[in-house]
Structure formats: C-alpha cells, structure tokens
C-alpha cells in the first residue's frame with residue numbers, strides 16, 4: 353500500500369512548519385486525505401479503509417499539540433462510509449471538502465463576533481500569527497473601525513512578521529516590538545488578541561510559547577485578553593482528563609550549531625507552546641459565540657459528546 357506523495361509532502365511540510373497555524377494544518381490534512389482517497393487503487397473496501405487510516409496516521413504523527421489536526425482527521429474518517437470502494441471514496445472526498453468549507457465559514461463567523469469586541473480607535477497587541485485572530489481585526493476594519501496593532505515578533509520563528517505583513521495589507525498601522533517589550537507596551541493596548549492551538553475542557557488555552565506570560569502581564573495591567581479560536585481547536589480528550597502534549601522543537605531554532613559550540617556546554621530547550629490558565633483570560637471567541645473560558649466545556653460536550661476514540665487507529669487499538 354502506497355502513501356500518496358501529497359500525503360507524504362503535506363506531513364513533511366507540517367513537521368517543518370512550511371504549513372503552520374492550527375487551522376491551516378487541519379485544512380491541509382483534510383485535503384491530503386482527499387488526495388489519498390481519489391488516487392487509491394484499493395480493490396476491496398477493507399484495503400481502502402486501511403489505506404486512508406495509514407495516511408491519517410502519517411499526518412497525525414507530525415506535530416502533537418494543535419488539536420485541529422486530529423479533529424480534522426476525525427471529521428473525515430468518521431464520515432468514511434459505503435459498501436464498495438467508489439462509495440467509500442466519494443464519502444472521503446465529500447467529507448474533506450465539507451470540512452474545508454466549514455473551516456472557512458467558521459472563521460468568518462468568529463471574525464464577526466470578535467470584531468464586536470473591538471471599538472473604533474482600539475489598539476490590539478498580538479502574539480504569533482493566528483488566522484482566527486486576524487479574522488477579528490479584518491471584520492472590525494470592514495465595519496469601518498480604525499484599529500491599530502502592536503505586534504510581538506514571537507521568537508524563535510518570528511511569526512509576528514507574518515502578522516505584521518497581513519495587518520498592513522488590511523491597512524492597519526503596525527508597531528513591531530521584541531517579545532521582551534510586551535509589558536512596557538501593554539499600557540498602550542486596549543486588548544490582547546491571540547489564537548489557540550488547543551483549548552482544554554477547563555478553559556485552559558494552549559497557544560504559542562509566551563502567551564501565558566503575556567496573559568499574566570495583561571491581567572496585571574488591566575488589559576482584557578481575548579482568544580479567537582474556531583471550535584476545531586477544542587480538545588475533546590481533555591474532557592476525560594488527558595493533558596495536551598507540548599511540542600518540543602529543534603534546538604537549532606534557538607541557537608545555531610556554531611554559536612552553541614562557541615558558548616560551550618549548555619542545555620537548550622525549545623517548547624513551541626504553553627498553557628494559559630482560564631483565570632487569566634477574558635473571552636474565547638468561537639463561531640458559536642463568545643464564552644467565558646470556564647464555560648467552554650458545555651460547548652465541547654455539545655459538539656463532541658463523550659466520543660473521543662481516534663478513528664485512524666485500528667479498531668482493536670482504540
């Protein structure tokens with residue numbers, strides 16, 4: 353059984369962060385499953401199902417933290433249905449396409465809801481690059497509000513530069529700052545606006561490393577912190593007490609080999625995400641409305657019930 357080259361390429365691009373950002377990762381994974389299904393020459397339904405599950409496993413093993421990835425795979429695999437290969441193929445293609453459509457729609461809806469929290473003249477401070485967070489600013493701008501942004505550069509990968517560029521494309525004035533300047537500039541901000549890679553049942557938000565410190569500082573300064581996150585970011589397994597794995601990335605993102613050798617014998621750590629407890633957050637904005645973080649579990653139960661099995665595992669391994 354061969355993995356489609358698109359599945360392999362997508363998996364590599366997600367791991368290397370050529371494809372990054374929780375929502376974008378989910379959409380790319382669904383599209384890769386569709387390619388696998390379309391190109392499959394499996395002769396039996398069992399072989400087809402096994403092939404799609406193997407593709408899903410390959411995509412799943414790339415990065416551990418953004419739950420939009422397993423949620424996207426789960427969305428497609430749960431809808432894989434049919435008594436023969438053509439029917440199974442059609443169900444996967446339809447589910448993947450449907451998933452992409454829903455993602456786009458959800459982002460537009462949450463953008464409109466998030467924009468209502470922003471007033472004309474507001475200054476937002478951003479961290480990393482989040483398409484969900486940017487959707488809120490975009491909708492506010494479309495409503496005719498003047499919004500300005502203080503953009504944290506977000507070491508080590510500088511996703512803040514992507515945010516700054518996209519905000520400029522919206523016509524938003526941008527002040528770029530180093531991460532360490534955040535507390536100083538919070539005095540000039542009306543909101544902290546971030547995205548999420550995963551949201552736990554207790555309302556904790558897992559987002560780019562540095563979010564938790566920013567949230568604590570924002571609370572101390574009295575600046576409200578708002579998380580823009582489609583419901584695809586809700587982590588169903590945390591309802592049963594599982595914790596979210598924090599990805600540890602390559603140390604060379606922090607310091608290159610030459611500089612490291614010049615420093616001497618050191619340990620380097622590079623966690624990609626951290627956990628912000630709900631008490632430091634003001635609102636989680638989703639396409640289903642905005643929620644105080646502590647009440648997000650009700651939305652989770654509504655959406656996922658208690659079914660958190662992983663359909664890309666063989667039935668006996670679930």
Ligand SMILES: O=P(O)(O)OC[C@H]1O[C@H](OP(=O)(O)O)[C@H](O)[C@@H]1O
Pocket residue numbers: 372373374375376479480481482483484485511546547548549559560624
């Ligand atoms: O889904 P959207 O809102 O685009 O992005 C959500 C989050 O994904 C990113 O992670 P990374 O840069 O992939 O490590 C950031 O942590 C960002 O807040």
